[in-house]
Amino acid sequence: MVHELALVETECIGSGTRVWAFAHVCAGARIGKNCNLGDHSYVEHGATLGDGVTLKNGVCVWEGVTLEDGVFVGPNAVFTNDLTPRSPRLPSAKLRYSSKNWLVPTRVREGASIGANATIICGVTVGEYAFIGAGAVVTKDVAPHALVIGVPAKQVGWVCFCGRKLAEQNGGFWCEDCGEMEEKC
């Protein structure tokens, strides 16, 4: 499903993925199945989204950024792919941008959530099912299931697979409800 006011230029996009108004998916972007790309979102060539990824409005995913299956990215959250950007047309930056050595990759692992208006500085890995609080600035790796908040982001707890904050880290990462459900399966 591609909205009539969206622009999709890649052929590498899975079935069931929806792209909403004023969104732009560039040629060379790779996008899995059953994703949801909100209004005014942007996916650049060289960016990779797994299956079931949600991009809320205004999110840009740049070359070098990989979002694994089931990742959530809140509205206006921002990725980067260059630690010391300059305008490439600046004479003193010309040499630097003559190769791709400036490109620093970022990976967000399965099921993680990036809160609204958060900033992810490139070079980090956000662990499986981690949770980045709204407005946080992430400057280093985030452990699986960790909850981080603030500027710079610091860990303040753990979250369940479902997103709920855990009262304590109890050997696994299940909240009471999900743990019971898991045991029944």
Next chain:
Amino acid sequence: MVHELALVETECIGSGTRVWAFAHVCAGARIGKNCNLGDHSYVEHGATLGDGVTLKNGVCVWEGVTLEDGVFVGPNAVFTNDLTPRSPRLPSAKLRYSSKNWLVPTRVREGASIGANATIICGVTVGEYAFIGAGAVVTKDVAPHALVIGVPAKQVGWVCFCGRKLAEQNGGFWCEDCGEMEEKC
């Protein structure tokens, strides 16, 4: 006045309201009179704007968010409506999104201003004529006429109806100029 490159799908929109290029107002959004919705703004079904509201560019107003009359929202300021978002397509989040229990409302009262690039975590009420500083992350209720800044946002003063910072909280909330004007009326 709807720009020819805007998309307005609601019928519930008051007279005198202007919607600018690449903005999207969804069916089911309720918008009052004489509002101004900047480029790349977005108003979701279930969102409510009073009269005379200003949304600067890139602002999204989600289901569950109510902006009362005369509210100002600065560029790229961000609202939320879910405290622990996960991608709804994630198996471990499926149960959670099978109902609307995840939805947490937010209310911004008459005349308040939300600064540029601020983040409002859902569940809060921003009081009448309060002022949220640019880049602040609001995590709890804000008192009427309060000025809050920082991450997380903390109160550092009071503001007049006109927006000016008050030297001291003087029983009312009028700056010298507005107070004189008020007495004359």
Next chain:
Amino acid sequence: MVHELALVETECIGSGTRVWAFAHVCAGARIGKNCNLGDHSYVEHGATLGDGVTLKNGVCVWEGVTLEDGVFVGPNAVFTNDLTPRSPRLPSAKLRYSSKNWLVPTRVREGASIGANATIICGVTVGEYAFIGAGAVVTKDVAPHALVIGVPAKQVGWVCFCGRKLAEQNGGFWCEDCGEMEEKC
């Protein structure tokens, strides 16, 4: 080069400047040569961009903001031009918006970089080749070649013309590589 889904209304735009999809350049904006304006960017009447400026996606440049030659602005970074904004349709703000006295200019000098999702509060000057860290909130002037980060932004070091952090401020502002190159010239 103007993308077919962009909207360019100014005639004051230099040769070699590229404007990408869903971007909007208003009548009365002044834009130099060889700039690059990303998707969903916006340049208002009364805004000025020099030559070789890069605006990444979602950046708005308002009336009163001047970006000199070779400035880089990261994705979703935010400028402002009013220190105490209210919705102009609010009765208590009507007097204030009856003139242009509310307008506070901002200047970003040659070669400076504004990091992703940073917020620049109006009235400041960002010095030549300064570097604003991602997510920073700039509340006062930034010295040439200074590196500032955090909320509010504080200086934590110096950067070279090329953007690299300098181990120490050594009388000039050259990193080892650029210094050698400069000596050869």
